Amino acid sequence: MKEFKGVEYIKIAVANAFGLDKELFEDRIKWVDSKDMQALHGLVDDADEPAIYKAALFALEDAYAGRPSGFMVGLDACSSGVQIMGALMNCKVTCESTGLIDPNRRADIYTDVTDVMNTKLAKLGMHFTAARKGVKEALMTHFYGSKMKPKEIFGEDTQELATFYESLKVVAPGAVVAMQHLMDAWQPYALKHEWVLPDGFHAVCPVLEAEDIRIRVDELDGTSFTHRVDLNQGTETGLSIAANVIHSIDALLVREMSRRCNYDEYVLEACLTGIDAYFEEQGYPMPASSNSREFVSLRWAELLVTGEHAYCDFEDELPELVRLIELTLAHKAFPVVCVHDEFKCHANNMNHLRQHYMTMFQQLADSNLLEDILGQIHGTNYRITPMGSVSHAIGNSNYFLS
Known part of the structure; x- marks a missing residue:
């Protein structure tokens, strides 16, 4: 992962707010450097996000003057849902399409699918040209289980719709496979689907069906109205489970980011001391690495220190927990603001934040998390064949956050 100075991250924030977030980091910095401050201020009205652009310019002025600034730089994940599916499936192609692998390319999966789709349609002699905006809306909703939105955009039973789905298999094959596993996890007529995330968060998703009830008010001369209610009743099939599972993993990453950036030093130090004492008591050294x-999750440190769990409960994972704690303690704690898949922190801390994000996705790729969640939903052991091995390649990337 390429690192940048704090002032360079502020320049990246300026360029991002202007609308250059799909350019390489170096090109965004060069764009800012090519203009004096007066010229940059003159572009406020042309920026995609004028308020953030203006705030970033003030922060840049502070940096140039050597004044402390509380400005927080925010970087967005590149298609976070598909990104997560790519890592879980160890799919090299999907990871490349979402910025997890190629260090020299700012990935844009929506443009990639649009290009593949238009190439396929042209070969078929079709005069239809797909627009990125429509492809983005169809892609985002498709990977959360929607069938209606792609039909609205490309038509029902059309060549355009078929080509859209074919293009997804080219650009994000791992996400397509993950989607099928998720959609197949729907439990017919179950009142809810539930699973526990690695940090102990219990996800409970009731199955709700909308029903219209006619209400008559005799006191108003028989006036009536329709009231729509959500009833907790099972259905034979459903679509929401794909979005719910991926959103729950997305939320796990947000919680983990907060733990790893804005940590409690005393808890982590106490956990390291406790792990040393545990293996000394066992009479054998801690293994150099974990095969689990x-x-x-870094929350395990808190659970161990407070006694909610015993060290023997996590013995196979303790080497990995030590590695994560040491990686976290390598920098001072700092505040972060996470808004879904945007991560904000002070510019001087952004290298650490990016490192943690990269590490979490390496963990996803090395883990059996999707198997574990689907096993909980199905109530039986669940196995998924990885499509490759991407953990090492993720460690060399730059544009997982952009």
Whole structure:
């Protein structure tokens, strides 16, 4: 992962707010450097996000003057849902399409699918040209289980719709496979689907069906109205489970980011001391590495220190927990603001934030998290064949956050 100075991250924030977030980091910095401050201020009205652009310019002026600034730089994940599916499936192609692998390319999966789709349609002699905006809306909703939105955009039973789905298999094959596993996890007529995330968060998703009820008010001369209510009743099939599972993993990453950036030093130090004492008591050294495929959460440190769990409960994962704690303690704690898949922090801390994000996705790729969640939903062991091995390649990337 390429690192940048704090002032360079502020320049990246300026360029991002202007609308250059799909350019390489170096090109965004050069764009800012090519203009004096007066010229940059003159472009406020042309910026995609004028308020953030203006705030970033003020922060840049502070940096140039050597004044402390509380400005927080925010970087967005590149298609976070598909990104997560790509890592879980260890799919090299999907990871490349979402910025997780190629260090020299700012990935844009929506443009990639649009280009593949238009190439296929042209070969078929079709005069239809797909627009990125429509492809983006169809893609985002498709990977959360929607069938209606792609039909609205490309038509029902059309060549355009078929080509859209074919293009997804080219650009994000791992996400397509993951989607099928998720959609197949729907439990017919179950009142809810539930699973526990690695940090102990219990996801409970009731199955709700909308029903219209006619209400008559005799006191108003028989006036009536329709009231729509959501009833908790099972259905034979459903679509929401794909979005719910991926959103729950997305939320796990947000919680983990907060733990790893804005940590409690005393808890982590106490956990390291406790782990040393545990293996000394066992009479054998801690293994150099872990063979477990569990996604290790930093919350485990708190659970161990408070006694909610015993060290023997996590013995196979303790080497990985030590690695994560040491990686976290390598920098001072700092505040972060996470808004879904946007991560904000002070510019001087952004290298650490990016490192943690990259590490979490390496963990996803090395873990059996999707198997574990689907096994909980199905109530039986569940196995998924990885499509490759991408953990090492993720460690060399730059544009997982942009």
